[in-house]
Amino acid sequence: MYVADSRGAPATAPARGPSGRRAAVAPTVLALGSVSLITDVSSEMVTAVLPLYLVTGLGLSPLGFGLLDGVYNGFSALVRLVGGHLADRGGRHKSVAVLGYGLSAICKPLLLLVSSLPLIGAVLAADRTGKGLRTAPRDAMISLASAPESRGRAFGVHRAMDTAGALLGPLVAFVILRATVDGYDAVFTVSFCVAAVGVVVLVLFVPGARAGAKRTDGAPERPAAGGVSLRAAVGLLRRRDVRRLSVCALLLGLATVSDSFVYLLLQHRLGVPDRWFALLPLGTAAAFLLLAVPLGWLADLVGRWQVFLGGHLALLAAYGLILSSWHGAALPYAVLALHGCFYAATDGVLMAAAAGCVPAELRSSGLALVQTGQAAARFACSLAFGTAWSVWGDRSALGAAAVALAVCAVFSYRLRPWAAAGTPGTTGAAA
Amino acid sequence: MTFRTKLLVLLTAVVVLAAVAAAALLRAGDRAAVRDHPQAGGPPVVAGQVSLAHPPAPLIVFRNMAYGPHRDELSTVRAGDPAGRRTASGVTCLRFHAAGGTGICLQAEHGTLTDSYRAVVLDSRLREVAHYALPGIPTRARVSPSGRLAAWTVFVGGDSYAGTDFSTRTAILDTRTGRLDPSLEAYRVTRDGRALHAADMNFWGVTFADDRVFYATMATGGKTYLVRGDVTTRSLSTLHTNVECPSLSPDGTRIAYKKRVAGLPADSPWRLYVLDLRTMRETALAEPRSVDDQAVWQDGRTVVYSMPSDFGSDLYALPADGTGAPHLLMRAALAPAYPR
Numbered sequence: 001m002y003v004a005d006s007r008g009a010p011a012t013a014p015a016r017g018p019s020g021r022r023a024a025v026a027p028t029v030l031a032l033g034s035v036s037l038i039t040d041v042s043s044e045m046v047t048a049v050l051p052l053y054l055v056t057g058l059g060l061s062p063l064g065f066g067l068l069d070g071v072y073n074g075f076s077a078l079v080r081l082v083g084g085h086l087a088d089r090g091g092r093h094k095s096v097a098v099l100g101y102g103l104s105a106i107c108k109p110l111l112l113l114v115s116s117l118p119l120i121g122a123v124l125a126a127d128r129t130g131k132g133l134r135t136a137p138r139d140a141m142i143s144l145a146s147a148p149e150s151r152g153r154a155f156g157v158h159r160a161m162d163t164a165g166a167l168l169g170p171l172v173a174f175v176i177l178r179a180t181v182d183g184y185d186a187v188f189t190v191s192f193c194v195a196a197v198g199v200v201v202l203v204l205f206v207p208g209a210r211a212g213a214k215r216t217d218g219a220p221e222r223p224a225a226g227g228v229s230l231r232a233a234v235g236l237l238r239r240r241d242v243r244r245l246s247v248c249a250l251l252l253g254l255a256t257v258s259d260s261f262v263y264l265l266l267q268h269r270l271g272v273p274d275r276w277f278a279l280l281p282l283g284t285a286a287a288f289l290l291l292a293v294p295l296g297w298l299a300d301l302v303g304r305w306q307v308f309l310g311g312h313l314a315l316l317a318a319y320g321l322i323l324s325s326w327h328g329a330a331l332p333y334a335v336l337a338l339h340g341c342f343y344a345a346t347d348g349v350l351m352a353a354a355a356g357c358v359p360a361e362l363r364s365s366g367l368a369l370v371q372t373g374q375a376a377a378r379f380a381c382s383l384a385f386g387t388a389w390s391v392w393g394d395r396s397a398l399g400a401a402a403v404a405l406a407v408c409a410v411f412s413y414r415l416r417p418w419a420a421a422g423t424p425g426t427t428g429a430a431a
Numbered sequence: 432m433t434f435r436t437k438l439l440v441l442l443t444a445v446v447v448l449a450a451v452a453a454a455a456l457l458r459a460g461d462r463a464a465v466r467d468h469p470q471a472g473g474p475p476v477v478a479g480q481v482s483l484a485h486p487p488a489p490l491i492v493f494r495n496m497a498y499g500p501h502r503d504e505l506s507t508v509r510a511g512d513p514a515g516r517r518t519a520s521g522v523t524c525l526r527f528h529a530a531g532g533t534g535i536c537l538q539a540e541h542g543t544l545t546d547s548y549r550a551v552v553l554d555s556r557l558r559e560v561a562h563y564a565l566p567g568i569p570t571r572a573r574v575s576p577s578g579r580l581a582a583w584t585v586f587v588g589g590d591s592y593a594g595t596d597f598s599t600r601t602a603i604l605d606t607r608t609g610r611l612d613p614s615l616e617a618y619r620v621t622r623d624g625r626a627l628h629a630a631d632m633n634f635w636g637v638t639f640a641d642d643r644v645f646y647a648t649m650a651t652g653g654k655t656y657l658v659r660g661d662v663t664t665r666s667l668s669t670l671h672t673n674v675e676c677p678s679l680s681p682d683g684t685r686i687a688y689k690k691r692v693a694g695l696p697a698d699s700p701w702r703l704y705v706l707d708l709r710t711m712r713e714t715a716l717a718e719p720r721s722v723d724d725q726a727v728w729q730d731g732r733t734v735v736y737s738m739p740s741d742f743g744s745d746l747y748a749l750p751a752d753g754t755g756a757p758h759l760l761m762r763a764a765l766a767p768a769y770p771r
Contacts (some may be wrong), residue, residue: 056568157721176456204440385630386631
């Protein structure tokens with residue numbers, strides 16, 4: 001069952017025609033969304049109980065992992081580039097994705113066998129490697145399976161399903177812990193079984209042949225010089241539209257304060273009680289879940305880059321609310337809703353926009369490049385923000401971040417990368 | 432493969448995996464029964480009266496990890512015969528410490544969907560005196576030698592969306608007045624004589640000298656520091672770098688701690704060291720493995736710490752002067768204290 005068989009919309013379909021909007025999201029996208037949902041239930045089950053298991057079961061302190069986490073994430077970003085490149089070579093998106101999902105699945109039962117910090121660290125590193133490998137090929141497959149005019153919605157559906165899984169995972173894990181006695185082994189085993197179902201769904205229901213997917217994709221067909229080589233992947237940056245989009249994503253990323261700082265600021269400035277602190281990220285995730293599809297749809301309608309920029313304005317509004325003197329009871333909810341809105345308007349939408357200017361045969365590498373650039377920029381922002389907080393205090397640091405974000409947004413607006421990548425109707429012109 | 436066949440394959444896979452998951456759940460559920468039967472070869476444990484004050488013979492109080500009806504209960508064993516019969520108190524704790532007739536017990540309260548945690552102050556007969564809600568998973572607990580002050584550290588975060596980005600909260604309680612400092616982050620910090628403000632400051636592992644002075648670990652900017660704190664002036668100052676989970680010797684002259692040693696794997700980075708507070712000289716102890724625990728002093732010459740094992744955790748004893756070798760003190764035990 002290939003995507004092209006089940007989809008009627010040809011690449012040349014009118015961008016905003018009623019047929020484009022009526023068309024359901026491609027089966028491949030639903031299949032990949034299901035895989036992500038199932039896999040996230042599995043991985044978040046483990047994430048939710050791991051500190052508990054380490055501290056109360058093994059007597060270890062997870063602080064070491066907190067410090068290691070940065071290392072793993074940096075490593076994962078590099079692996080993502082590798083995964084992206086491997087997937088493009090010979091159009092092996094599905095194979096690389098299966099490898100990534102499979103590797104992470106196998107790590108779950110391995111957690112049962114290891115009880116010392118070094119070995120647990122090694123298993124978690126392998127798990128992150130799997131995550132790094134699969135991300136870019138998965139996003140490439142989503143974009144390749146969707147007609148250009150519905151790509152925003154496709155990514156929205158995928159991210160909503162992904163987040164639903166992330167919210168369900170901890171719930172499942174705690175139900176198991178309640179029903180058993182010290183049931184960490186049961187949590188890990190069930191997590192493995194769930195992850196294995198995800199891999200089976202991926203193998204069975206996500207088409208692997210590139211040819212099928214390519215036909216529905218209206219991306220620029222002009223291959224970059226040198227075909228699918230590492231040089232060609234880096235050479236993507238020589239394309240003006242890719243460069244502009246990357247520069248804007250990077251600049252906005254440089255002014256994006258990391259989640260943990262946002263939650264800390266909320267707690268510091270608003271006195272959110274300690275016991276609610278752990279619930280703050282759930283508020284963001286819930287808003288992300290609810291808004292991912294509507295904002296993806298909006299991105300298809302009015303242009304991806306506009307929505308991406310709008311998401312950053314939502315973040316700016318969240319900063320403003322934290323800085324304001326208004327201290328109503330609704331403030332934390334408003335900030336978290338805006339924060340979730342920021343994710344819904346940027347996470348998948350950026351991929352949809354980037355897909356519009358990266359040729360199909362370099363799709364996976366190109367998306368990995370943009371994602372890694374954005375992640376690196378956000379990491380740099382975290383370091384700078386932490387320093388600014390120490391030197392100036394939290395309020396001034398956030399004020400500076402808000403000004404930086406506003407400046408970057410104005411600059412990005414002036415650079416108008418959507419002239420090439422944003423509005424669906426203009427994508428064809430770029431090709 | 433037709434769509435029908437694919438569905439059939441998926442269904443088969445789901446049934447098989449569901450069976451595996453169900454088996455794992457049943458096995459874990461049945462452990463309630465296993466828990467009632469002491470594991471063969473495990474230490475003998477009997478229920479009994481446990482007292483922290485004036486024991487007739489030196490005792491070790493600890494969290495019993497051995498399978499059986501008294502798993503996780505606060506228990507005692509005679510310090511002279513650590514492999515001998517254990518007396519279980521019926522009080523369950525994740526972490527525990529006691530001194531001067533006061534005990535501090537960090538325990539979990541099981542809710543429907545999540546666990547919540549609390550710190551319980553116990554008198555010398557392990558009766559609850561007061562309790563305080565904790566904002567995260569408990570990890571360290573200490574009582575000052577007189578029994579007046581108690582301190583604890585919890586892990587905050589660990590939520591799915593935030594990843595495994597943990598931070599710690601350390602609180603100090605005056606058990607006599609009930610005054611609680613919920614976070615050391617509110618204390619004034621000086622580093623090398625200059626005031627320090629940082630957003631990423633984390634504190635853990637308090638160890639008390641008396642009812643005013645304590646030592647702890649502070650982390651900021653990717654480095655850890657040994658800090659000396661003062662409860663009265665609510666201030667902290669740095670003394671040394673690369674010190675985690677300090678433990679002050681009974682005579683107050685030395686600190687046993689875990690040190691991040693360069694060149695070791697990033698995920699097993701710690702070795703046990705002792706720092707002489709007068710000369711600031713560091714001595715490496717003879718434990719070749721990575722230790723992730725806040726050691727306790729058995730006396731002026733020996734430190735005791737936990738290592739993960741089949742039962743969850745075993746305790747080891749080691750000379751504090753860098754000589755000798757670690758020896759297994761007790762199987763299936765965690766969070767020991769020597770009430771004096």
